Amino acid sequence: MIISDNLKMYVQKLRSSNLRPTKQRLKICQFLFNREKTFHFTVEILNKKINKNRGTKVSLATIYNTVEAFTSAGYLKEILTSKNKSYYDTNTKSHHHFYDEGSKELTDIHYSQIKLSKVPIPPKGKKIKNLEVVIRIQK
Amino acid sequence: MIISDNLKMYVQKLRSSNLRPTKQRLKICQFLFNREKTFHFTVEILNKKINKNRGTKVSLATIYNTVEAFTSAGYLKEILTSKNKSYYDTNTKSHHHFYDEGSKELTDIHYSQIKLSKVPIPPKGKKIKNLEVVIRIQK
DNA sequence: TTTCTAGTTTAGAATTATTATAAACTATAA
DNA sequence: TTATAGTTTATAATAATTCTAAACTAGAAA
Numbered sequence: 195m196i197i198s199d200n201l202k203m204y205v206q207k208l209r210s211s212n213l214r215p216t217k218q219r220l221k222i223c224q225f226l227f228n229r230e231k232t233f234h235f236t237v238e239i240l241n242k243k244i245n246k247n248r249g250t251k252v253s254l255a256t257i258y259n260t261v262e263a264f265t266s267a268g269y270l271k272e273i274l275t276s277k278n279k280s281y282y283d284t285n286t287k288s289h290h291h292f293y294d295e296g297s298k299e300l301t302d303i304h305y306s307q308i309k310l311s312k313v314p315i316p317p318k319g320k321k322i323k324n325l326e327v328v329i330r331i332q333k
Numbered sequence: 334m335i336i337s338d339n340l341k342m343y344v345q346k347l348r349s350s351n352l353r354p355t356k357q358r359l360k361i362c363q364f365l366f367n368r369e370k371t372f373h374f375t376v377e378i379l380n381k382k383i384n385k386n387r388g389t390k391v392s393l394a395t396i397y398n399t400v401e402a403f404t405s406a407g408y409l410k411e412i413l414t415s416k417n418k419s420y421y422d423t424n425t426k427s428h429h430h431f432y433d434e435g436s437k438e439l440t441d442i443h444y445s446q447i448k449l450s451k452v453p454i455p456p457k458g459k460k461i462k463n464l465e466v467v468i469r470i471q472k
Numbered sequence: 473t474t475t476c477t478a479g480t481t482t483a484g485a486a487t488t489a490t491t492a493t494a495a496a497c498t499a500t501a502a
Numbered sequence: 503t504t505a506t507a508g509t510t511t512a513t514a515a516t517a518a519t520t521c522t523a524a525a526c527t528a529g530a531a532a
Contacts, residue, residue, distance in 0.1 A: 484522090
C-alpha cells in the first residue's frame with residue numbers, strides 16, 4: 195500500500211519529470227523511493243521485482259521510459275561501468291564507488307571518504323558538472 | 334607497410350597475450366600501436382578503419398577476440414562509461430578522463446593533473462587495483 | 473458528469489552490440 | 503612435409519535497448 199505522504203512525493207517527482215502519475219509509474223516509484231537506504235539496480239532487476247508478485251503489471255517499455263525520465267530529471271543517476279548494461283543508483287548525491295572485479299558488485303563510497311587536492315581546469319567553454327571516482331578492487 | 338622494428342613489437346605483444354601472430358592480428362596491431370599518441374576507440378570504429386581500404390580484411394569476430402585478449406593482457410584498457418558499448422584506450426597508464434555530455438567525447442587527463450589527499454580503505458580481503466576519475470563536463 | 477485529446481501503456485518488432493558455432497584455413501613444431 | 507592445435511570467418515544466437523502503432527486513460531474543458 196502506498197501511504198499518502200509518499201504518494202504526494204511520488205506525484206511531485208513524476209510531475210517534475212514531465213510524467214503524469216499513472217498506477218504503473220506509481221508502482222515504480224514505490225519500489226524505487228519507498229526505502230530507508232539508496233540502492234543500485236538495472237532495468238532487468240527492476241522489471242523482475244516489480245512484476246514478481248500480484249498487483250499492477252508494468253511493461254518493460256514503461257520501465258525503460260520511466261527510468262530514463264527520472265534519470266534526466268535527476269532523481270536517478272546512471273553509474274559508469276565497463277559492462278554493456280545500464281546501472282542506476284537511487285543515490286543522486288555526489289559520491290563514488292568501489293567496483294569489485296570478481297563479484298562485479300558496486301558499493302557506495304561516501305563523498306567525504308575521498309578528497310581531491312588537485313583537479314584540472316575544464317576545457318574552454320565547459321564547466322564541470324560532476325566528478326566521480328571508481329576504485330576497482332580485487333582479492 | 335609494417336616496418337621491421339614494429340613487427341617485432343607486435344609479435345611480442347601478441348605472443349604475450351597468448352595469440353599467434355597472423356596477418357589479421359598484425360593488421361590490428363598496426364592500427365592500434367603504430368602511433369605517436371594514444372587514442373580511444375570502439376570495436377565499431379576499429380572495424381571500419383581496418384576494413385576501409387585495400388589489404389587484408391579482418392572479420393568482426395577476430396577484432397572482438399583480439400581486443401579482448403589485449404585487454405586482459407593489459408595492452409588495452411576498457412574505459413568506464415554510461416553507454417551500452419565498450420570503449421577502449423590504448424593508453425594503459427593510470428590516468429583519468431573528461432567526459433563531455435554534449436559531444437559524448439572522452440579526453441585524457443594526465444595522472445599528474447589530479448591528486449587525491451584521501452582515499453578509502455578497501456573492504457577486508459580486497460586490494461585496490463586501480464582508481465579512475467571521470468569528470469563530466471558540459472557547456 | 474461527460475467528452476475530448478494529448479499523453480500513456482503495451483506486446484511485439486526492430487535495432488544494436490556482443491558472443492557462440494562450426495567448417496575451412498594456417499602457423500609452426502616435429 | 504606433415505600433423506595438429508590454433509585461427510578465421512560468415513552466420514546464427516543472445517542480450518539490452520529502442521521503436522511502433524493500436525488500445526487505453528488522465529485530466530482539462532464543456
